[in-house]
Amino acid sequence: xxxxxxxxxxxxxxxxxxxxxxxxxxxxxxxxxxxxxxxxxxxxxxxxxxxxxxxxxxxxxxxxxxxxxxxxxxxxxxxxxxxxxxxxxxxxxxxxxxxxxxxxxxxxxxxxxxxxxxxxxxxxxxxxxxxxxxxxxxxxxxxxxxxxxxxxxxxxxxxxxxxxxxxxxxxxxxxxxxxxxxxxxxxxxxxxxxxxxxxxxxxxxxxxxxxxxxxxxxxxxxxxxxxxxxxxxxxxxxxxxxxxxxxxxxxxxxxxxxxxxxxxxxxxxxxxxxxxxxxxxx
Amino acid sequence: xxxxxxxxxxxxxxxxxxxxxxxxxxxxxxxxxxxxxxxxxxxxxxxxxxxxxxxxxxxxxxxxxxxxxxxxxxxxxxxxxxxxxxxxxxxxxxxxxxxxxxxxxxxxxxxxxxxxxxxxxxxxxxxxxxxxxxxxxxxxxxxxxxxxxxxxxxxxxxxxxxxxxxxxxxxxxxxxxxxxxxxxxxxxxxxxxxxxxxxxxxxxxxxxxxxxxxxxxxxxxxxxxxxxxxxxxxxxxxxxxxxxxxxxxxxxxxxxxxxxxxxx
Numbered sequence: 369x370x371x372x373x374x375x376x377x378x379x380x381x382x383x384x385x386x387x388x389x390x391x392x393x394x395x396x397x398x399x400x401x402x403x404x405x406x407x408x409x410x411x412x413x414x415x416x417x418x419x420x421x422x423x424x425x426x427x428x429x430x431x432x433x434x435x436x437x438x439x440x441x442x443x444x445x446x447x448x449x450x451x452x453x454x455x456x457x458x459x460x461x462x463x464x465x466x467x468x469x470x471x472x473x474x475x476x477x478x479x480x481x482x483x484x485x486x487x488x489x490x491x492x493x494x495x496x497x498x499x500x501x502x503x504x505x506x507x508x509x510x511x512x513x514x515x516x517x518x519x520x521x522x523x524x525x526x527x528x529x530x531x532x533x534x535x536x537x538x539x540x541x542x543x544x545x546x547x548x549x550x551x552x553x554x555x556x557x558x559x560x561x562x563x564x565x566x567x568x569x570x571x572x573x574x575x576x577x578x579x580x581x582x583x584x585x586x587x588x589x590x591x592x593x594x595x596x597x598x599x600x601x602x603x604x605x606x607x608x609x610x611x612x613x614x615x616x617x618x619x620x621x622x623x624x625x626x627x628x629x630x631x632x633x634x635x636x637x638x639x640x641x642x643x644x645x646x647x648x649x650x
Numbered sequence: 651x652x653x654x655x656x657x658x659x660x661x662x663x664x665x666x667x668x669x670x671x672x673x674x675x676x677x678x679x680x681x682x683x684x685x686x687x688x689x690x691x692x693x694x695x696x697x698x699x700x701x702x703x704x705x706x707x708x709x710x711x712x713x714x715x716x717x718x719x720x721x722x723x724x725x726x727x728x729x730x731x732x733x734x735x736x737x738x739x740x741x742x743x744x745x746x747x748x749x750x751x752x753x754x755x756x757x758x759x760x761x762x763x764x765x766x767x768x769x770x771x772x773x774x775x776x777x778x779x780x781x782x783x784x785x786x787x788x789x790x791x792x793x794x795x796x797x798x799x800x801x802x803x804x805x806x807x808x809x810x811x812x813x814x815x816x817x818x819x820x821x822x823x824x825x826x827x828x829x830x831x832x833x834x835x836x837x838x839x840x841x842x843x844x845x846x847x848x849x850x851x852x853x854x855x856x857x858x859x860x861x862x863x864x865x866x867x868x869x870x871x872x873x874x875x876x877x878x879x880x881x882x883x884x885x886x887x888x889x890x891x892x893x894x895x896x897x898x899x900x901x902x903x904x905x906x907x908x909x910x911x912x913x914x
Contacts, residue, residue, distance in 0.1 A: 408754060459679050526774040530764050533754050536715055536745060541768030541820065542737040588800040590755045 372614070379613045388499040391510050392605040392623065395566040395575065398514040398559050400598030401521055403580035404590065405552060409532045412577050413464055414448075417471035418553070419560045419572040421447040423478025426494050426564065431485055437513060437561045444557030447474055475569075497568030497620035499609070506565055513562040517555050522594075528552060529590055566605075567620035575601065578627040585638035604630050667728050668692045668855040669714070669824060674723035676713045683709040685879045687723070691857055691872075693823070696850045698866040698873035698886065699859040702899050705877045707859040711826055715743055727824055735824070739768030742817030744827040747809065752802040758812050759797045762787055765819035787818035792841055807838025814845055825849065827858045831865040843869050863890060 379385045406415050425443030426436045447470060454466050482491045493501065502510075521528065527548050530538045535545035556576075563572045583597035608623030615622075636642050674687040683706045691697045701707050712718045714725060716732045727735035735741055742765070765787070766780040776784075788797050791811035796804060801812060810830055817825050825846070831839055846856050846869060860866055866873060866886065873889040875882040875898040882894040 408751075523773055526764075526767065529756075530767060533756060533761075534745065534750065534764070536717065536743055536749075537764060537816070538767075539716055539736050540741050540743055540822075541739050541764070543767065584755060588755045588802075589757060590760075593755060 375614055376610055379610065384500055384502070385609075385613065387502045387504070387507055388619065389606070389609055391502045391507050392499055392566050392609055392619075393602050394510055394514045395563045396579075396601035396605040397598040398517050399563055399572075399575035400579040400583075400601035401518055401594060402552075402555060402559050403576050403578075403601075404583060404593045404597050405521075405528050405532050405580075406556070406576055407580035407584065408590070412573075413467050414553075415556060415576040416573040417451070417467045418444050418447060418556055419563075419569055419576065420478075421471045421474035422557065422560055423475055423494065423569055424481055425478075426561070426569075427478055427481040427485060427491060430491065431481075435509065436564065437509075437558060440561040441554070441557045443474065444553065444560070447471060448553050478569075493568065494564055495568050495570055496618070497564065497566055497571065499566050499619040499623075502565055510562045510565055513558050517558050517562070520551070521555055524548075524551065525591075525594060567623060571620050571624050574624045574627060578624075578631050582627075582631045582634040582638075585634040585640045588640060600630055600634075601627065668695070669857060670724075670726040671710075671714075672724045672726075674710075674713060674725065675721040676709055676718060676723075677721060678709045678712065678718060682721075683878065684713070684720075687876070687880055689874055689880055689883060691855050691874075693728075693853045693855045694850055695872055696846060696856045696858065696870045698870040698889075699857055699876065700861065700863065700866065700873055700889070700898065701876040702861065705898070707876065708828070710876070711743070711828055711859060714826060715741070739820055740823045742820050742822030742825050744810065744813040744817060744825070744830055746828045747806065747833060749828075750801075750809075752809070754801065756801055757798050758788065758793055758801060758804070758815075759784060761801060761812050762815045762819050765816040765822075768820065783819045783821075784815075787815040790818055791815045791845060805835065805838075806833035807835040807842075810834055811838055811841060814842060818845070818849075822854070824855045825857070827856070829860055829862075830858060831860060831862050839865065863895075866890070 380389070406412060422440035422443050425439030425441070427439075429436050429439030432439075450470050451467055454461070454470065455463060485491060527538075527543055528551075530541075530543060531545055531548040531552070538545050538548065559576070560569075560572050563575055567575055579597040579601040580593070582600050583593045586596050587593055604626040605623050608626035609619060611617070611626065612619040612622035634641055638644070669689070669691040671687055671689045674684055675682070676684040687706075687710065699707055699710070709718065713720050714732065716736060725732050727741060730738070762784045763776060763780065766776065766783060767774045770776070770780060788794060791814055793808060793811055793815065796808060801809065804812065814830075827846075830842055834842070846858075850856050858866070858870060867890070870886050872884060873886045874880055875889055875894050877898045881898045882889045888894075
């Protein structure tokens with residue numbers, strides 16, 4: 369036990385470990401918060417699609433020397449626009465099929481762009497994350513993007529919730545579902561960019577889905593979900609970073625596995641989990 | 651086209667109140683659903699909207715709520731356009747049971763509070779008068795004991811009453827209800843009818859879509875029969891007579907046994 373504690377305290381002596389932990393925790397709060405609305409609306413697939421579709425934007429930003437967020441946002445919006453365009457022009461195709469058909473070529477375009485761009489090591493980090501290699505500059509960018517997202521999402525939490533629950537009613541009290549939907553998509557795109565550092569494009573979606581689902585198992589009140597979800601994500605991040613340090617495994621991958629562990633525990637033991645429900649039924 | 655229609659209304663000197671729909675044509679998901687619908691529901695009236703499934707009731711409601719854009723025609727609420735009326739918060743909509751995710755982690759109180767969002771600041775921070783309005787609305791529909799329950803734990807009738815309470819908290823002047831009696835117990839039906847009558851007597855306009863021909867005569871004083879277009883509009887007992895019904899339900903005129911079965 370003491371050995372483990374010593375190992376963990378020494379880990380925090382390293383600058384790169386401290387940066388990794390702080391970046392991971394900031395990402396956790398942002399993803400955890402947004403995740404609540406995403407899972408309640410049923411936008412898991414949209415989150416998946418957007419997180420992959422930003423890749424070409426990020427690579428282009430890298431080539432042009434722009435902040436990643438700019439390119440990512442542009443490609444996130446192009447993707448959303450393409451999906452809604454294809455959907456409105458044909459009633460023949462199902463929405464999930466259209467989403468899948470749009471985002472995978474976007475991801476492929478990103479992969480192709482990476483293959484023709486020199487300095488491949490950096491760009492592979494976009495796919496799989498590079499928490500241990502976070503620079504101070506990266507950390508500041510993640511912090512700013514996350515702060516903007518968290519503040520806006522928290523201030524507009526009631527609008528986001530009425531949009532998620534009953535968009536028709538939102539109209540009748542003068543809240544435009546289109547505007548709130550666009551706001552949520554924009555926040556989502558920014559969050560994806562912020563989370564790239566921690567877990568990479570391939571695993572961002574797990575940070576956007578698992579926290580909300582786990583939090584829902586703890587409470588049936590959305591206003592509690594909004595802080596439980598970030599808290600669970602932060603706990604999983606701490607666990608993931610330490611375990612990956614101790615076992616020398618992929619940081620992003622280990623964080624997501626820790627998320628999954630927390631979800632499994634919540635699914636069984638949380639107040640709305642399997643065992644509690646079974647007991648209530650008897 | 652739109653301007654022309656508006657001028658036409660102005661020329662006839664008709665000052666519209668309540669819900670006014672003129673020459674409405676609308677399609678939903680590529681299928682034409684409403685043809686030349688004209689109707690006018692006056693304030694103080696409880697009007698039933700009767701038709702089969704697929705007769706265009708839902709499309710009409712979607713057009714009234716601005717979810718779909720009509721191909722042509724005008725919609726006015728007390729003379730205002732749909733957008734103006736919705737922005738002013740004067741319209742409340744009670745959705746069908748199936749259109750709501752009942753596992754959504756909201757309490758009864760939260761849903762009713764959403765009725766106040768239109769009159770709150772941009773952060774929708776609840777003030778004392780908002781809490782007071784929510785409490786009064788919940789009491790009016792007899793849900794005091796359920797204010798802190800998650801909506802999914804309620805019965806069918808209680809669920810309808812939550813949304814009615816939201817409309818009360820909103821202080822809406824126009825209420826649109828989609829199948830309010832589907833899966834509703836007698837006690838809830840009694841409460842809902844009482845509240846709606848009360849609202850109408852104070853000058854609200856109430857439009858109730860239903861294919862339940864038994865509950866309507868208790869509630870409504872007039873009815874509109876639709877089958878893609880308005881077939882009849884008038885006092886409830888006249889509208890619900892077999893000839894109109896057979897047309898609304900798409901039956902042959904000569905087949906007089908079937909409509910009686912429907913009204914029985």
